[in-house]
Amino acid sequence: MVPLLIIMWAEDYPFVKTGKAAQFLEDLPISQSNKEKIGHGTAEKLFKL
Secondary structure, eight states: OOOGGGOOOOOOTTTSOHHHHHHHHHHSSSOHHHHHIIIIIHHHHHTTO
16 A cells, blocks of 8 residues: 555646546545545645645
8 A cells, every 4th residue: 555645646737638637536436535635735745835
């Protein structure tokens, strides 16, 4: 299992449309809390936002 502390969301915009990429994250069979960590929590910690 990969720790969520090292997973960060990224997109290949404009080559991948944001809607499909965001839907992929929403459809993952994980908790909402873990989706938030992947979607923005890791970046906030890394970049001290």
